[in-house]
Amino acid sequence: MFYRGKFADGGDGREMAAKRQRTVDPGSSFYGASTGSNFMYNPSPYGYVSQPPPPPFPVVRLRGLPFDCTETDVAEFFHGLDIVDVLFVHKGGKFTGEGFCVLGYPLQVDFALQRNRQNMGRRYVEVFRSKRQEYYKAIANEVSDARGGSPRRSASRAKSYDEGKDSAEHTGVLRLRGLPFSASKDDIMEFFKDFGLPEDSIHIIMNSEGRPSGEAYAEFASAEDSKAAMVKDRMTLGSRYIELFPSSPGEMEEAISRGR
Template identity: 65%
Template sequence: MFPKRKYSNGGDNREMGFKRQHIDSGQPPPFPVVRLRGLPFDCTEADVIDFFRGLDILDILFVHKSGRFTGEAFCVLAYPLQVDFALQRNKQNMGRRYIEVFRSKRQEYYGAIAHEVSDMKVGSPSRSAPRARSNDDGNDTIEHTGILRMRGLPYSAGKDDVIDFFKDYELSEDHIHIVLNSDGRSTGEAYVEFASAEDSKSAMRRDRMTLGSRYIELFPSNPKEMDEAISKGR
């Protein structure tokens, strides 16, 4: 399984070159993933994206051990060629920390995913809430309007992935809104309009389940919040 490419930055020409290289060599291209070490313990996905500014990131997986962040992460890039550019950031700083960047392999990345999912199943308290909830607590008491906000989506996720995540419900692509930033890139959030408030409340049982390697958080929302978030990316 190769992560789906969603971002383009002059990508059409590069993609054609990528395909030609694949055909000419007769070998599958190397999996474009790097491993980072020495990350600050309050590091966020936005920090990693900024560290690799200019590169196309498909997924970021923070590594935990016994429920604690290890300071390591895997970063999947859009093209094998971008791995070389990512390695040039080795020992550059993120805040006060200098970050080590290593070449990695597909098996290591998927092994880390398996470990994270296994760790979650064991019920480690600190892994049950991988992102701070702050003012989002108390979802059970919030009135449902038929709209849910998703947080923590893989950057490569599309509307079809959201439909599959909520496969027990009748959803159309027109009712799924992936939030983009001013650069047209996914923020990792999406809004989903269900057929009824009862359906959105029922769908909350999928809160903190995984989509690919990521834990998805769900929050009741409303049309005003959804419209404001969508308009920011326009």
């Protein structure tokens, strides 16, 4: 049975209905008239309800980076923010001093912009808003450059990049630099799939905040295997090319202990 009398506040029910309608009308106030259309009671003439635009892709562009900076340096520069990826821009095989940093949430872009013109080492770094398309284009350019030419040509280019790697003593341990921050042990095992590395031979290094630093160590069965694995130097894992360096058990243990 419907109650047709007055409500306790003296109203006749129509005011209560109006209040209920205002509470479900987005963008309106319970205490005032709606300033926008009510999508529940005024549907679109085309039969669909408009949706809010998706949030912007959370990426910033960096300029003026030191030429010896690493992903860890960028993560420290944006201390307190969630870093998803760092991409350094190269041209003709040389670092340009520019890069991109993908953050965890769109809101963090505003916080990243507050670091504009702050110092990284002795250089100040400029921080700009960027777009998904610019970041993807930079990835495509990096992958194209890393994959260009035959394997023999790529090996020659890697050798000229750092001749000291060929003459370094191998102890069965390699250091990996430039890993995506999302890289897992399984990803690294797949990267070295020809060598059958077990999971406990992969050590992903964490930074002081307990997050991946972009570096890792891999233990091989012998020094000969680690030397043979250097053919993977500057090959890609996902969208990133990975640099390999001969290392030692002592250096590996020290890096692991720093991240604990």
